[in-house]
Amino acid sequence: MMEINFISYMNLATYAMAYLEATGGSIGVVSSTAGVHPLNAAQAYSASKHAIQGFFHSIRLDLRMQKSNISISIVQLGPIRTESVLKHFHYFPFITYTVSSDPADAAYNIVRATSLRIRECGYPFLVTNAFEFSYMLFPSIVEEALVWLPSYTHT
Numbered sequence: 001m002m003e004i005n006f007i008s009y010m011n012l013a014t015y016a017m018a019y020l021e022a023t024g025g026s027i028g029v030v031s032s033t034a035g036v037h038p039l040n041a042a043q044a045y046s047a048s049k050h051a052i053q054g055f056f057h058s059i060r061l062d063l064r065m066q067k068s069n070i071s072i073s074i075v076q077l078g079p080i081r082t083e084s085v086l087k088h089f090h091y092f093p094f095i096t097y098t099v100s101s102d103p104a105d106a107a108y109n110i111v112r113a114t115s116l117r118i119r120e121c122g123y124p125f126l127v128t129n130a131f132e133f134s135y136m137l138f139p140s141i142v143e144e145a146l147v148w149l150p151s152y153t154h155t
Contacts, residue, residue: 005048010055017070026071028114029056033078033128037135040146060119071117078127080106101127 035049079100101124109123122128
């Protein structure tokens with residue numbers, strides 16, 4: 001999990017730095033709300049996404065200190081209507097059809113955020129930001145609610 005969700009991101013960004021600096025390029029980082037908040041039965045996935053967040057926030061500070069023109073956009077995805085999400089949450093149609101978003105819309109928003117050099121954003125906006133705000137104010141209540149969701153292991 002760490003090799004795909006973290007090490008590969010770190011290696012690509014490190015190898016591309018000189019080119020990105022020369023061209024004023026941007027790095028688009030695809031993360032997850034699991035990189036900011038807990039997700040039941042997905043410790044390795046959550047850890048890999050936390051690692052991405054920490055690495056790229058730190059790189060952004062280093063680039064700012066160097067007065068670099070490279071931008072880093074971190075997009076934290078919430079539930080996206082993929083085959084695995086539909087399969088896993090089939091008992092919860094509210095999640096699969098109301099809360100989750102279309103994969104093409106998610107891809108568009110990742111590209112949009114990166115091209116506009118948006119520092120950090122969540123998509124779908126309402127879901128990710130409501131979750132983040134709720135967790136910040138009422139962490140115990142949100143964690144209790146998460147316990148009731150079915151375990152979702154990312155592979």
